[in-house]
Amino acid sequence: MGYRHFDTAKIYGSELAVGNALRRAIHDGLVEREDIHVTSKL
Incomplete structure (x- = not known):
């Protein structure tokens, strides 16, 4: 995994994934x- 910082938000719909x-x-x-x-x- 190359990324170390993850920016999420409920509105993005990406938190679960x-x-x-x-x-x-x-x-x-x-x-x-x-x-x-x-x-x-x-």
Whole structure:
């Protein structure tokens, strides 16, 4: 996974997909949670 910063928002409709992809990448050992930065907007 090349990206380390993920910018999401409910209005983008991407939060679920981003969350699932990150969970899978962390579980598979592709990335450490400490190396990922996620932002979201209200």
